[in-house]
Amino acid sequence: MNLKNLVNWMCWKLLTxxxxxxxxxxxxxxxQTRPQPVPSAVQSMTGTEQYVRPSATAPSGPVLALDSVLxxxxxxxxxxxxxxxxxxxxxxxxxxxxxxxxxxxGLGTFMAPYPMQMIMDERDKGFGMVSVEQDIPNPFKxxxxxxxxxxxxxxxxxxxxxxxxRLRSDAKQLYFDWLVLEKRRGVLAENxxxxxxxxxxxxxxxxxxxxxxxxxxxxxxxxxxxDNMVTMTExxxxxxxxxxxxxxxxxxTDPFQIDTTYRPVEPQPIVPTTEEIGGRRSDILRMDRQxxxxxxxxxxxxxxxxxxFRVRFDHMQPFSGVKSMMPTQFTLMGMISIPIVPWASxxxxxxxxxxxxxxxxxxxxxxxxLNETQGMxxxxxxxxxxxxxxxxxxxxxxxxxxxxxxxxxxxxYEQNKGDLPLVIDAWETLNMTQMDYLTRLQEYxxxxxxxxxELEK
Numbered sequence: 001m002n003l004k005n006l007v008n009w010m011c012w013k014l015l016t017x018x019x020x021x022x023x024x025x026x027x028x029x030x031x032q033t034r035p036q037p038v039p040s041a042v043q044s045m046t047g048t049e050q051y052v053r054p055s056a057t058a059p060s061g062p063v064l065a066l067d068s069v070l071x072x073x074x075x076x077x078x079x080x081x082x083x084x085x086x087x088x089x090x091x092x093x094x095x096x097x098x099x100x101x102x103x104x105x106g107l108g109t110f111m112a113p114y115p116m117q118m119i120m121d122e123r124d125k126g127f128g129m130v131s132v133e134q135d136i137p138n139p140f141k142x143x144x145x146x147x148x149x150x151x152x153x154x155x156x157x158x159x160x161x162x163x164x165x166r167l168r169s170d171a172k173q174l175y176f177d178w179l180v181l182e183k184r185r186g187v188l189a190e191n192x193x194x195x196x197x198x199x200x201x202x203x204x205x206x207x208x209x210x211x212x213x214x215x216x217x218x219x220x221x222x223x224x225x226x227d228n229m230v231t232m233t234e235x236x237x238x239x240x241x242x243x244x245x246x247x248x249x250x251x252x253t254d255p256f257q258i259d260t261t262y263r264p265v266e267p268q269p270i271v272p273t274t275e276e277i278g279g280r281r282s283d284i285l286r287m288d289r290q291x292x293x294x295x296x297x298x299x300x301x302x303x304x305x306x307x308x309f310r311v312r313f314d315h316m317q318p319f320s321g322v323k324s325m326m327p328t329q330f331t332l333m334g335m336i337s338i339p340i341v342p343w344a345s346x347x348x349x350x351x352x353x354x355x356x357x358x359x360x361x362x363x364x365x366x367x368x369x370l371n372e373t374q375g376m377x378x379x380x381x382x383x384x385x386x387x388x389x390x391x392x393x394x395x396x397x398x399x400x401x402x403x404x405x406x407x408x409x410x411x412x413y414e415q416n417k418g419d420l421p422l423v424i425d426a427w428e429t430l431n432m433t434q435m436d437y438l439t440r441l442q443e444y445x446x447x448x449x450x451x452x453x454e455l456e457k
Contacts, residue, residue: 161282
């Protein structure tokens with residue numbers, strides 16, 4: 001071996017050891033880590049083009065915690081605005097229940113003869129009459145109607161809780177998906193650095209017949225595949241950002257970041273009672289208020305059995321004037337309705353019977369919803385416990401074992417006992433397992449969101 005070959009061989013050994021050391025100390029975790037500095041650039045000795053990819057600049061902006069996002073949705077989402085207006089409208093309608101009918105005023109003749117008839121006396125000319133009539137509603141009816149109208153406001157307010165729960169669940173889902181995507185981006189960044197080091201190592205070994213050109217291209221191809229995964233992940237993160245901005249009623253492309261340290265709290269493995277579920281869910285609360293509103297409607301219909309009143313005053317002025325010595329006359333009459341007669345009572349009795357049947361049906365529906373929700377919550381708790389066991393197995397057994405396999409193949413490659421494709425295969429197995437873990441973690445977060453949506457936590 002001449003002096004020039006000896007120097008080249010020593011340089012190759014030093015570069016190989018430094019790159020392998022960097023690969024061995026690489027920690028492929030599931031949380032974002034600060035990228036380690038890449039060793040000094042090694043010029044490709046094979047003549048192949050070096051892999052270079054411009055880094056994407058992450059959008060800047062404030063960090064919004066999940067609680068802050070939920071508060072903004074409650075305050076600003078336009079889908080929640082109509083419920084307050086509808087409740088105010090129901091209260092405004094209730095104020096109209098205290099109104100009276102407008103008075104009736106009439107002007108005409110009284111006891112006047114037909115034209116072209118002979119009048120024997122001035123007194124036979126008749127009278128001019130002015131009539132005033134006023135309906136007086138029963139105050140019990142008005143009070144019952146007002147209570148019924150006011151009860152509709154509570155139904156609308158409970159409906160707002162249903163929409164708010166759905167929006168909160170959508171926001172949590174987007175937020176948790178973003179958390180998983182941030183973890184995936186961290187894993188991809190580490191994998192990219194590992195593949196870049198592998199390719200550089202293959203570039204160094206190739207001139208000394210310690211590797212093949214195919215291995216270099218295989219590593220480069222995996223890098224380009226990794227680029228696609230990074231691009232897809234960044235696009236998904238942007239979609240989640242747009243979705244959260246939409247829910248918060250902000251400009252859709254406003255930049256902000258999430259709190260990547262947040263972790264959802266695992267629910268307690270206790271199935272709530274139907275009473276606890278009924279006290280939490282807005283749809284059950286809305287149904288309860290609908291039942292109360294129907295009961296108020298029944299009372300309003302029962303009040304229809306009470307009578308209404310009417311007062312009428314007629315003033316008669318004789319056409320003959322003062323010559324006939326006819327006095328000015330008047331009529332004052334008070335009237336009362338009789339709503340209890342059979343042909344008048346059929347309507348409100350039918351309304352009362354129908355409302356009672358509706359209330360009975362709603363109570364059965366409420367019972368069924370509580371039973372179904374309790375069963376769904378029990379199933380969700382079982383699924384969450386099962387998924388927790390799987391994730392723990394991934395974290396403590398599966399991934400550490402595959403990482404040891406990858407480290408072993410890398411050491412064999414360093415000692416010239418293995419080939420680069422074996423190292424890449426071990427890395428691919430580890431990478432696929434990590435991605436599978438993140439997929440299951442995302443599913444676990446979705447289970448928690450579904451659980452909290454059922455109980456409106």
